[in-house]
Amino acid sequence: MAHTFLLEIGLEEIPAHVVTPSSQQLVQKVKNFLEAERLSFEEIKAYSTPRRLAVKVFGLADKQADIEEEAKGPAKKIALDAEGNWSKAAQGFSRGQGCTPDDIFFKELKGVEYAYVKKFIPGRLAKEVLADLKAVVMDLKFPTMMRWADNDFEYVRPIKWLVALLDDEVISFNVLDVETGRTTKGHRFLGETVTLAHADEYPASLESQKVIADAKKREALIVSQIEALAKANAWDIKVDPDLLEEVNNLVEYPTVFAGSFAAKYLAIPDEVLITSMKDHQRFFYVTDKDGKLLPNFVSVRNGDQEYLENVIAGNEKVLTARLEDAEFFYAEDQKQTIADYVERLKKVMFHDKIGTIYEKMERVSLIAEFLGEKLGLSETELADLKRASQIYKFDLVTGMVGEFAELQGVMGEIYARLQGENDAVATAMREEYMPISAEGKLPKTDVGAVLSVADKLDSIQAFFSAGMLPSGSNDPYALRRQALGIVRIAFAKDWALSAPLLRAAIEYAFEKRPDLYKNIAPVKNETPLRDFMIDRVHQLLNDEVRRDILETVIANKENPFVAERKAAQTLADHIEDETFKETIEALTRVGRLAAKMDKEQKGEVDPALFEDEAEQQLHQAVETVAKEFATADLEEKFMALQTLREPISQYFEKIMVMAEDEKIRANRLRELAKIADLTAVFGELDNLNIK
Known part of the structure; x- marks a missing residue:
């Protein structure tokens, strides 16, 4: 007979970015557990909300598969004494296998006869095996962990309840002082406690209490409601996948709504408005059919339609306050020149062991000059590269970037254009930061790409020379990501960047301006930096080719x-x-x-x-x-x-x-x-x- 098993871990609200990977981890660990325990099943389905991680196992077997195997013991000459009687070795072997010497038989293996016994291990009942899932629950790993009460145990958030049901039977175990049962929780404000008579009732019973436990169903509801709003208002709403996942993991019962802001704020650059809505408030921005930004936004409430007008008003108020700040900083920032901002960078530390941001720009300018010539940039491109490298960090001391750190580089491009810099220089302001993640977008222009490589190379060399190398999972200055970015740019541009060429660029800058390397002179032993870069090549190629081929080429x-x-x-x-x-x-x-x-x-x-x-x-x-x-x-x-x-x-x-x-x-x-x-x-x- 096939069974249904439900495991639910009830928690205080989990950070949105943790929900999906944690749900996937739970599925994998339960799958591994069942396979290791020889409990066959048909399917495992994941459920997750900000307050719960759950799996439902369908088609679960009654019991473990039985095991019948042969256990090998001592050689025949050791198992039998001179008189042909069972030796102590044979007796000990059979006893250890739960048998008697009478069960021993002999088989030849590579010309030698050995003692064997046949073992039969009956499978345990599923309900006995599933009690061991306690270890799986406690073994889940999270990017952030916490303790609560006087416990030493760490978890993403305190465990509030546990459900473990095999059909209609509770599988009993506990984690700390929380015992498994059949009771789960509905929506924090709109629902009530639910007692499940059978595992099959999940998640339908939760839905009656305003909790949609199926994350995919919840996401589909959000998308369909957004599409309905867009159609009703002739809007175009870009549903960013990352934002959609985050919003989906913030709610248990989604209701989409639209709000607005004063049209005067549209004078602020689109990038600022979108950042204010998307990154700070988790709103979807709205455009017309031509892609022009409209003074509207779309968000998702964790609840129903009740008092929705109050929710809309509250969100509009919060967004307006942020846009007021943005409008102020945008106007104030334009009262100073790029030269003014660059001068201020002379007093802004990049790192106390490395020097100021201005000194970093001076080093990067020399490294970029060397690389630009080696990589065959034109005279015009080299001139643009030189100008860009002399000013590219200026926006870090603007009011806008001080308030909206996510806009570093973006505001550099906007302000550069406003102050008359050409397109190549302005674009390089933004592209220098690319890629901003392991799989992020890469610079498109050669000027921006060289500047990006030069900046990342300087950071890596500076921190290495200052003795601040990444170790294990500890990489506070994201040096691995920056090195990976250099290699990805080389691949995309088909540039002949190599460890020796990068080393030569650093030495060129050092020879030209040793005063910029007071505490970070290039170390004589180039092996750590070289190996660090080669490790990133290994990382990128690891999924492309066989391991022995990869080890060959690197x-x-x-x-x-x-x-x-x-x-x-x-x-x-x-x-x-x-x-x-x-x-x-x-x-x-x-x-x-x-x-x-x-x-x-x-x-x-x-x-x-x-x-x-x-x-x-x-x-x-x-x-x-x-x-x-x-x-x-x-x-x-x-x-x-x-x-x-x-x-x-x-x-x-x-x-x-x-x-x-x-x-x-x-x-x-x-x-x-x-x-x-x-x-x-x-x-x-x-x-x-x-x-």
Whole structure:
């Protein structure tokens, strides 16, 4: 007989951003638990609101699956003594398995006979197993944890009630002083306590008490109500997915409503209005069919239509107060010039161990100058980059950004245009902050992208030199995200950014203005910074290619990041080729021998020292490939390396590389080293799994 099981954890209100991942985590942990306990089921459905996390398991088996298995014991010669009697080892083995020596039989394994017994483990009833879910409930992890009362136990919020029902039977366990039962809570203001007679009554019983426990159903209701408002008023309402999820996780019974604000505030830039509504008040903004912002907003109430006019008035009042502030700061900020703001940055600390924001801009300007030239920006772009790098942080000391920190960069672009800066410079003000998250939008313009890379690189180098490296999950200055942003920009722009090039940019700035590096002079050991960047390449490519391919391409830490990605894609494209295994075996054998060459043995290959035709053939093949490499892309380079497979094979059949004659040995190693240098574009081929 199939059963339905319900588990609900009732809590004080959970932060909105925690609800969805916590619900997903609970589903996964319950799934893992049931599978580990051999309790079969058909489906697990998640339910969540700000006050509860729940799962409902459908088609749950009566009991665990029985286990019948063979347990292996000591070898026969140990299990039996000289007289053929059971030894103490055999007796202990059988006793440990819950059997007697009479149950022992012998089976041969790899030429040796061993003692075995057959074990039968009957499955426990589902209701007995489910009591162990207490551990699952207590094991949930959250980004923020708290204690309450005099407990040492930590959780996202205090647990208020627990429901655990197998059909109509309560599964008994407790967490702290909260016992499981069949009672759940309706809406905090509109509902009452609900006693569930059967697990099947959930979530319908809650809905009668103004709680829609199904998050997807709740979200669909919000969207349909927004669409109805938009249609009725001929509005266009952009339903931002992130905002929708946040709002959905703030309510248990959603009612959508519309409010308005004075049309005079439309003189404020749209970005400010949208930030005030979306980020601060969690409102959806409204536009006409042409995309022009209207003096209206849409929000969601946690309740029904009762007294909705009071809710609307309250929200309008709060928004108006914020827009009054925005209007004031927007007018005041324009009374000063960009030069005035830049001058003020000389007294604003970026970090007390690093220096001022003005000093940071000066360093970034030099780093950007170096990178811009290396990456091939035009003269016009370099001029725009120079201007942008000299002022790009000015908006940090404006009143608007002081009040609306989310608008840093955005206000820089707006104010730059108002004060006559050209489009390229103004756009770079905003793009310098991109990406603002691990998967955020990237800069579109080359000027903005170089400035973004330069700023992030300066931050990483400064904090590293000041000894403030990320450790474990601790990364207070978001250096990992900034490094990831550099690599993502390199990938998107197909720029040859590499650890050595970034290091060179820092050294260029340091040589030009050592006074800007008083406490953060570049450290002589570049390994930590280099490895830090390569780790971000690893992070981005981890889902794209096989692990051994990834380890292969990132082993050469001098290669540009984009070249490592292309090398990984090339190897992945050819790994199923019939000749791939033989090609890699030949090239890795060359690499291992080339590694034995001493520094003093380096130099040009001398054909006069060849003793066999195989040496001449390999030399000619290598010269041909080397010439092709000069203009070839990675795909063509790999195909060229494949042509060396046969000459290398013939070479090793006829040639003893480590000859007694020192000159001949060195000459042969030089030949192999040249091949190894060619393969370096693909990393360390030894890391490939070609078995």
